[in-house]
Amino acid sequence: MTPELTAIDHIGIAVADLEAAIDHYRDDLGLVVSHRERVESQGVDEVMLTLGGSAIQLLGALGADTPVGRFLASRGPGLHHVAYRVDDLTMTLEELRTRKVRLIDEVPRPGSLGTSIAFLHPKATGGVLVELVQHPATPR
Amino acid sequence: MTPELTAIDHIGIAVADLEAAIDHYRDDLGLVVSHRERVESQGVDEVMLTLGGSAIQLLGALGADTPVGRFLASRGPGLHHVAYRVDDLTMTLEELRTRKVRLIDEVPRPGSLGTSIAFLHPKATGGVLVELVQHPATPR
Numbered sequence: 001m002t003p004e005l006t007a008i009d010h011i012g013i014a015v016a017d018l019e020a021a022i023d024h025y026r027d028d029l030g031l032v033v034s035h036r037e038r039v040e041s042q043g044v045d046e047v048m049l050t051l052g053g054s055a056i057q058l059l060g061a062l063g064a065d066t067p068v069g070r071f072l073a074s075r076g077p078g079l080h081h082v083a084y085r086v087d088d089l090t091m092t093l094e095e096l097r098t099r100k101v102r103l104i105d106e107v108p109r110p111g112s113l114g115t116s117i118a119f120l121h122p123k124a125t126g127g128v129l130v131e132l133v134q135h136p137a138t139p140r
Numbered sequence: 141m142t143p144e145l146t147a148i149d150h151i152g153i154a155v156a157d158l159e160a161a162i163d164h165y166r167d168d169l170g171l172v173v174s175h176r177e178r179v180e181s182q183g184v185d186e187v188m189l190t191l192g193g194s195a196i197q198l199l200g201a202l203g204a205d206t207p208v209g210r211f212l213a214s215r216g217p218g219l220h221h222v223a224y225r226v227d228d229l230t231m232t233l234e235e236l237r238t239r240k241v242r243l244i245d246e247v248p249r250p251g252s253l254g255t256s257i258a259f260l261h262p263k264a265t266g267g268v269l270v271e272l273v274q275h276p277a278t279p280r
Contacts, residue, residue: 002170003168007194013221022151024265028143028241028264030144030235030261051146053193054148075215078266078268079219080219083190084191099168101168122218124168127210128153128217
């Protein structure tokens with residue numbers, strides 16, 4: 001068994017000015033904000049804009065000494081991470097462990113909107129920060 | 141009218157070792173290579189791996205003095221660009237021009253697999269290199 005990624009869930013983009021970025025994605029590119037959330041534990045303001053079956057996630061730092069704040073200081077604004085959707089995150093993490101893929105999160109943790117998430121280590125993925133996302137089950 | 145992006149077409153990822161990257165995406169993440177092409181004019185080997193309605197595009201440099209080679213030297217391997225799918229690239233570029241969005245390509249140019257592509261300038265998009273992709277028309 002290999003992990004079954006089903007889609008690009010979202011692309012995370014670190015922005016220096018969140019309101020200006022929202023204006024750009026809405027007015028220049030025609031995208032629609034579907035969700036906005038302050039995640040104090042991560043030091044970030046998240047704005048999701050849906051696009052097909054995926055989304056763009058704008059990330060504004062709540063301060064310089066936060067993960068996104070440090071990213072902005074060292075690399076500047078731009079592509080921050082890519083998130084892949086999976087059906088069963090616990091099983092996926094187990095399969096990655098058997099493949100010796102280095103993980104940041106050994107077990108799923110809560111994300112926004114009822115999701116479970118886990119990050120892989122960029123050293124395991126060619127310098128790309130990879131997030132895995134399991135969405136809450138929807139009634140059939 | 142605003143441009144109508146219909147999907148994340150692909151995410152471009154600059155890799156230092158293309159064969160190792162293919163092994164990682166196939167063996168660790170379970171993705172399947174759908175296309176491979178050397179684009180001499182861009183100085184790049186491209187490998188596409190489909191994922192849902194989108195794709196991951198691995199980019200290996202054909203030399204140090206190529207766009208991807210310079211990216212690898214200055215930033216290291218990682219996320220390189222995001223490509224959005226549009227239905228009518230000529231019209232989209234026209235709409236972006238009326239919005240004073242800075243473009244790298246003023247008119248569509250040929251991409252791989254019969255696509256037409258154009259790049260926006262990262263200064264216009266918060267540090268993100270954005271590509272627009274129009275796929276060839278398919279018979280209905």
